[in-house]
Amino acid sequence: MNKGAIKNFATKARRKLISTVENKMEMLGITKNECTPPIQKGEGYEVYKTTAGTENTIYGAEIFCRQSLVKEIKNKGYENVLEEVAYTWFNRIIAIRFMEVNNYLPTRVRVLSSDIEGKIEPDILNEAPDIDLDFTEEEVTFILNAKAENKLDELFRFLFIKQCNKLGEILPELFEQTKDYTEMLLNISYINKDDVIRMLVDGVPEEDFDITTKNENGEVQGQVEIIGWLYQYYNTEVKDDTFKKLKNKVKISKERIPAATQLFTPDWIVKYMVENSLGRLWIEHLRAIDSTIKEKEIAEKFGWKYYLEEAEQEKEVSIKLTEIRKSYKDLTPQDITCIDPCMGSGHILVYMFDVLIDIYTSEGYSEKDAVFYIVNNNIRGLDIDKRAYQLTYFSIMMKGRSYNRRFFNGKKIEEEGKEKTIYPNPFLYEIEESNELPYDLIEQLNINFKEIFSKEDLECIKYVQEVFYDAKEYGSIINIDNYYNRDDRQYSEVSLKLYSLWIEDDEFLRNNDLNLIQKGLLNEIYPLLDKLLQQAFIMSEKHEIVVTNPPYMGASNMDKKLSDYVKKNYLDSKSDLFAIFIEKCIDFLSKDGYLGMITQHSWMFLSSFENLRKKILKKRIINMAHLGARAFEEIGGEVVQTTSFILSEMNIYNYLSTYSRLVDYSSQSLKEKEFLNKKNIFVSNKENFNKIPGSPIAYWISDKYINNFTLSHKLGKTCETKKGLVTGNNNKFLRLWFEVSSSSISYMCHSNKESKTNNIKWFPINKGGDFRRWYGNKAHVINWQHDGFEIKNYRDLTGKLLSRPQNLKYNFKKAITWTKITSSLFSARLSQGGELFDDAAAICFNDNSEYLNYIMGFLNSKCCQEYIRILNPTMNVQIGDIGNLPVNLFEDVDIEVLNIVKENIQLSKSDWDSFETSWDFAKHPLITYKTNEDDVDISINKCNYKIEDAFNSWKENAEMNFYKLKENEEELNRIFIDIYGLQDELTPEEEDKDVTIRKADRERDIKSFISYAVGCMLGRYSIDAEGLIYAGGDFNDKWDLENKKVRSIKKDEDGNIVSDTWVDATFLPEKDNIIPITEEEYLENDIVSRFVEFVKTVYGEGTLEENLKFIAESLKTKGNSSREVIRNYFLKDFYKDHVKIYQKRPIYWLFDSGKENGFKALIYMHRYNEDTVGKVRTEYLHKIQGAIENSILRAEHIIENSDNAREKAKATKEKNKYIKQLKETRIYDEAMAYKANERINIDLDDGVKVNYAKFQEIEITKEGQKAVTINLLAKI
DSSP states (O other), X not given: OOHHHHHHHHHHHHHHHHHHHHHHHHHTTBOSSOBOOOSEEETTEEEEEOTTSOEEEEETHHHHHXXXXXXXXXXXXXXHHHHHHHHHHHHHHHHHHHHHHTTOSTTOOOSSSXXXXXXXXOHHHHHTTSSSSOOOHHHHHHHHHHHHTTOHHHHHHHHHHHHHHHHTTTOTTTSOOOTTHHHHTOOOOSSOTTSHHHHHHHHSOGGGTOTTOBOTTSOBOOSHHHHHHHHHHHTHHHHHHHHHHHHXXXXXXXXXXXXXXXXXXXXXXXXXXXXXXXXXXXXXXXXXXXTTSOHHHHHHHHTOTTOOOOOOOOHHHHHHHHHHHHTTTTOOGGGOOEEETTOTTSHHHHHHHHHHHHHHHHTTOOHHHHHHHIIIIIEEEEESOHHHHHHHHHHHHHHHHHHOTTGGGOEEEEETTEEEEEOOOOEEEEOOOSTTSOTTHXXXXXXXXXXXXXXXXXXXXXXXXXXXXXXXXXXGGOOOOOXXXXXXXXXXXXXXXXHHHXXXXXXXXXXXXXXXXXXXXXXHHHHHHHHHHHHXXXXXXOEEEEEEOOOOOBGGGBOHHHHHHHHHHOTTTTTBHHHHHHHHHHHHEEEEEEEEEEEEGGGGTOGGGHHHXXXXXXXXXXXXXXXXXXXSTTOOSSSOEEEEEEEESSOOTTOEEEEEEOTTOOSHHHHHHHHHHTOSEEEEEGXXXXXXXTOOOOTTOOHHHHHHHHHSEEHHHHSEEEOOBBOSOHHHHEEETTTSOGGGBOSOOOOHHHHHHSOOOEEEEEOOOSSOOBSOOOOEEEEOHHHHHHHHTOBOTTOOBOOBOOOGGGTTSOEEEEESBOSSOOOEEEEOSSOEEBTTEEEEEOSOHXXXXXXXXXXXXXXXXXXXXXXXXXXXXXXXXXXXXXXXXXXXXXXXXXXXXXXXXXXXXXXXXXXTTSTTOOSOHHHHTOOOTTOEETTTTEEOOOHHHHHHHHHHHHHHHHHHHHHHHHHHHHHHHHHHTOTTTOOOOOOGGGOOSOOOOHHHHHHHHHHHHHHHHHTSOBTTBOSOOOSSSOGGGTEETTTTEEEEEEEOTTSOEEEEEEEEOSSOOOTTSOEEOOSSOOSTTSHHHHHHHHHHHHHOSTTHHHHHHHHHHHSOOOOSSHXXXXXXXXXXXXXXXXXXXXXXXXXXXXXXXXXTOOOEEEEEGGGOOTTHHHHIIIIIIHHHHHHHHHHHHHHHHHHHHOOOHHHHHHHHHHHHHHHHHHHHHHHHHHHHHHHHHHTOOOOGGGHHHHHHHTTSOEEEOOTTSOOEEEOSBOOO
């Protein structure tokens, strides 16, 4: 199946249909903003002004259609009506294409294409009017005239609509009569290659619609795949837009829930769920009749290859199962009702149909007869989306047609001695709302039909009207009162009474005629009220089989109505729609039925679902396919992690459930393959889950793991595990530490009291971060000035507190922290004190430092990793999960553990501080590790160093530290494996990828060296003093450029100053804070010249060229010489790397004229002042412009005077480049002049994002020309 072609068609078709419908509406004076009145009207006609300014006249029936359209827009909204019309025609086009490919059209004539290969003209154009589409004489004349006049597209549209109307006789729910605004808004063409018809016929392979086509496994795939994928891909853009809105905190509306949550279920998972629920039910029936036959034999006989056999049970359990099985003995196929309450495109129901055919035919029914029992008796489906309803209806009807060629003609039966024909009428429902029923409906019925409707009938109607108000907000999770033993809930009986009145066959009407008021009321209410009564009946029923893939939507994305409803009705599962559906589906289930679902697997582990888990554990888990991530090929990454399972209402103590563990396989196909191999099968007694805190569904663990939970202390009893604070607005209160002035950060605050009095604004805060053990991820600071006064008082306009300043007593204390959300392994890190804790980085605290270090050793061990997987293998590690970890903490803490942990912290800190994104960065490793190798020039008393030697020394040291840390971690693993007695379960070895300090990397480390060099050029660092030299404040307090001095301040571990001296500076920063980056060496102080000077100063003149060569070879940049390679790196890649390393918050800003590289210059944000833009413009941009002008003159001279053709061609190419650069810089100059005159100030406390934006999107306008938007700084 060509999914790329299907997706391309579906998304383009939606756009095209919407555009077409929109244009048609505009012709009727209808736009998004208004429905204009006619500018002229008369008897049988109305004239409307179009958006193009022309006039359009409509006549007769068209006027009523427009009135109907306007009414619908007022009720549903313009956008929703637009979408509805577009998808209605999309569904019909798809349906006709499917039917013509499979020769299911009653006329046997293709409508969209031709049987003749390569022929564009559809066969229906040739065959009409000699086909059975109920043409009138007038229509026959129109057809013949259209052919004669070659108006074939007009004829095609007419015939297409006729075919749709004719199909309404056999498929009324998809092809209802279109003599309304829907038809008026259709505009299709078979000639235009950009129209939907040609997109479909030419773009999607015909075999993808053919039910005889086999899939990659050699199996006939039927039609469900194509229908499902078309539905999913049609919704792609709406889904993307919905998730974009979510980022802006726009909740998901009821109209968008289907698109946002629709996910096509993989075929093999559907088969697993259906075979193990519906198939199991029938196998239980057969085993009740004959206890000697085996499950496996029956499943194989039916070809149900995804069926999982029941695990071998203990004797007492087997006896109980035999007793239960007796209840299935008298079961017949017609007794089985199956429902999918979230049916989507019908994938699950279609496979249920296939399995039911297996069951019926095994009982002697013919396929021709079985299809009618299945459609009219066995299958039920619900969905809030009309698109889904239509496609499921179509899929079910096509499935019936595939088994019975005369399916659409109905089946003749004998009833009460009379022959009658029953037609297929599946119990499928689009959840309808009662909102359009009259508010005084009961009063009107009581007045007009008092003799017909009893008090109980009216109570029933009243209840239905109330319960289904805004029903599309809630869908099939609405709880409906059961009709058993309730006289006021007899939905079917009331529906029958309504129907009798509607067809005027009620007993009352035999003696009475309906008056006009009664008829009017019936016409107004019957169609909708009847649907509501029918859906109430289906939703109040209990079903033998419930199978579904419910929507996945977290509570934070629900709109207020849905959120309030689930809080009131689904307290134990309110966190996500999928969990709510687990509860609801259990409620749908009959006492001897089976439930099959695929959901996110978080319900198995998270504390927020603990009460739901307890409910599930009171049921019987038959089996489970635990899928994990990447079960859906359309979804990559770790976000959606799923499980599919089968439940029974009949619980049995000590029942052994079967689990297929597929979480470690990285694709949908691999998971299916391993499921069928049945090598990853676990058998588990769910009673064991209750021995684990929180009762997670940890089916794969051994008794040894479980025993440690019962014999050990909970970590939460030894240490305090808490959440950090929530600011309510991180953009306002958090910064990356390098954004703000270093003088406004307090790194060594000891208490909240101190933060209240020291008048410092910014304080370090732990905020999660990447997978990293022991130490690091220290990047953020928080505005905690005056003990967090602003955060503690951050409120909305109503006075509601938006922040959550919780657990503040742990601020600034030594603690363990970790990242709450991670797609990798769990990792714990030390916070040495002086820092706060964000909600994304939890806290583990104990006053005893030895206990704390011991706990951190355990948390970073393999043992702990396994226990976290048991308690919660999702991406979101909860505080409670850590608190529930079993800890074997002895009175005398293991000294070996403490020593290893201390060394690991030191190794990790050393690694973290080797890079300039650490606030404790001292000097670049390639300077720290330089060695002279006895190469000393005595005449000038200077050493010549090789950067390659420095790199090799750094590489050796980094590698030694890496393997030392790995060795230490493996030793900790051995210690804790022994302590927990898990020698048979775990091995101590660590993989290199799980060691979280870095080995040397030549390209990365050379790039970081270049970054350090730029920092030295701009005064942030100095090769003559360690650490951060200048990052805000008075520049002259750190640098004395006149006397070539730099201030060197050294501190001890507690942050106390131990020395403060001025030392000689051998390399000085740019006085004006500006470094030009040029394509050619226009200026003496361009960045390449300065970098060469830096390398010479650091390593000596004697090795300069050798060192430049090593640097150039380390960069993946083209160039004919070392200097050219380095220049090209600065031109093309340096700033990209800087932006990436500094997390899109660059501290060096690149003035950039654009893609022609006319002008580039770096400045240091912390040294910026209101004159900087003016200086960049007058002292650098203008000089570069002059240099470019001179280059143009030189090129022209060569072109005019050279006899060398190659030289002339090169000069011509260069001249063209220079002209483009000059043009670019002149426009850029205008923008710079504008900003230079503004003399903009920046506030470092506002951060990079706010300040950077002040120099962007400058609009330059010239008379008679289109406005141009210029960014002074490179885009980030």
